[in-house]
Amino acid sequence: MHTTLRHLSMAPALVALTIAAPAIAQEAEYNPSSITAFVAAGAGGGTDNFTRTVQPMLEERLDTNITVINLPSASGALAHQRTAQSEPNGEALDFASSTFITSRAAGQNPIGLDQLTPVARMQSDVMTLVVNPEKYETFEEFRAYAEENPGKVVIGGTHAASVDRMAFLALNEATGFDLNFIPYDNEGAASANLLSGNIDGMFNEISAIQGYMESGEMKPVLALADERLEDYPDMPTTVENGWDFTFGNERGVFINAETDPEIIAAIESAFEEVFNSDEYQAYAEKVSLDVRSGWLGSEEYRKVLEENLAFFENLLADE
Numbered sequence: 001m002h003t004t005l006r007h008l009s010m011a012p013a014l015v016a017l018t019i020a021a022p023a024i025a026q027e028a029e030y031n032p033s034s035i036t037a038f039v040a041a042g043a044g045g046g047t048d049n050f051t052r053t054v055q056p057m058l059e060e061r062l063d064t065n066i067t068v069i070n071l072p073s074a075s076g077a078l079a080h081q082r083t084a085q086s087e088p089n090g091e092a093l094d095f096a097s098s099t100f101i102t103s104r105a106a107g108q109n110p111i112g113l114d115q116l117t118p119v120a121r122m123q124s125d126v127m128t129l130v131v132n133p134e135k136y137e138t139f140e141e142f143r144a145y146a147e148e149n150p151g152k153v154v155i156g157g158t159h160a161a162s163v164d165r166m167a168f169l170a171l172n173e174a175t176g177f178d179l180n181f182i183p184y185d186n187e188g189a190a191s192a193n194l195l196s197g198n199i200d201g202m203f204n205e206i207s208a209i210q211g212y213m214e215s216g217e218m219k220p221v222l223a224l225a226d227e228r229l230e231d232y233p234d235m236p237t238t239v240e241n242g243w244d245f246t247f248g249n250e251r252g253v254f255i256n257a258e259t260d261p262e263i264i265a266a267i268e269s270a271f272e273e274v275f276n277s278d279e280y281q282a283y284a285e286k287v288s289l290d291v292r293s294g295w296l297g298s299e300e301y302r303k304v305l306e307e308n309l310a311f312f313e314n315l316l317a318d319e
Contacts, residue, residue, distance in 0.1 A: 030266040032091045035066045038083050040076025040096040045187070046208055050123060050251050051095040053283050057274045062267075075103040075161050080111035080254070088258040090267055093119070098163045098250045101305055105312035106161035114257060118305060119264060120271040121252040121296035123289050125205035126229065127167045128220035132194055139221035139236055142201065143177075150178040156190040156199040159183055164190075164203040167224060167247045169315050174243035194218065205249055206232075207288045224248070229291050248292075252301060268298050 037055065041047035048070060055066050071079035079094055086092035094100075094116060103109035129139065136142040146153045157164040160183060172179050182199060184190045187208070193199045195217055203224075212218035223229055224247035225237045238245055253271060255264060274280050275295050284290045296304060 030090055030263050032062060032064045032089070034064055034091060035062070036086075036092050037066050037068045038079040038092065038094050039068060039070045040072070040079035040094060040100060041070065042072040042186075043070050046125075046205070046249070047095055047097045047251055049287075054122070054271075054274050054280065057277060057279060058270060061270045061273055075099050075108055075159060077103065077109045077111065080109060080116060083254060084111050084115040084256055086256055088256040088260070090255065090259055090263040092256065093267070094254040096252065096254060098248070098308070099161065100254070101308050102163055102166050102312050103161040105309055105316055108161045113302065113305060113309075116254040117257040117259070117264065118298050118301040119253040119255050120268050120275075120298060121250055121294060121301040121304070122271065122275055123249075123251040123284075123294040124292055124296075125207055125249045125251075125289060126291055127163070127203050127224045127247040127249060128206060128235070129171070129201050129222040129224075130194070130204050130209055130218050130220050131201045132197060133216065133219040135197060135200065136221065137219075142221060145200075146175075146177040146179065151180065153177065153201075154180045154182055154199045156182050156184055156193050156202045158185075158187055158190065163247075163249045166312055166315060167203040169319060170245050170247060171224070171238070171243070173315070173318060174238070174245055191218075203247075206291065210288060225292075231288070231291060250294075250304075252296075264298060272297070 037051055039048050039051050051068055055068060059066050071082065076096055076099055079096065080100060083092050083094035100109065104112055129142070131142055136145070155168050157168060159165070165181060165183070168179065168181050171177070184193065187204070190202050191212070194202050206220055209218050209220070213220070220232070220235060223232070223235050223237045224245070226239045226246055228235060228237055255267065272295065281290070284294070
């Protein structure tokens, strides 16, 4: 390529620079006066904590102020709608978990990937089957009871379009355990019923149950993953048991699909800087969000979301 360029005359080169200049200028022109971060979840949860953790880091890199607004109603659908209906100027972002896709598959979210486009994925948590160790010390004990008592094992979780219910459906279908599912109003209610022994298990991320694990009140006994987690080498996985599915809760950022690609690229770049920063990595390690890589850029994340949507739609169709 360099040899060819040396044979070009100055005039065409100047023309090329002139043509390229608007694109370069366009990316440089992204200077948002402010940003509204719509959070598709309630205050205090994993997605909210993620948003508020990266807020100051992103403000510093984009030299702007970010206002966080929690819109948990209808599985976060209102947050998706507000973002999709905002001006496509990069000043409204949607911080969401995998519920964006699970609720879409369940017909509860009217906003799809044609209206919102991913900017980046920042987290990819592994889902685990969590039990009360006073009831089951290992997955082998849980499995033996489930196989000997079909229809009697109860899993608790949240709403019908939740990630944890999708994990329940996938495990039930793959294993043939004949498990039952009870939906609760929130994760706290499900946790309380697990601790009291009213249910046999729940699905959650390791990062969400750290306190319970440290106190010995909860124990993850099965990772919905390909390989055993480095920090939990004694916990078996779905794949090693012959069940060909993995599961996790992802958290990422979305934007109005009509936004200029150059603006999306600029925001993606800022998030990648945040992800690679020592400050963010320290946070991820502290809350066990580093068990597997979280980062995906816009295009890669879109492919994963499309695959996940198809998987969830098929899962619900077989229900």
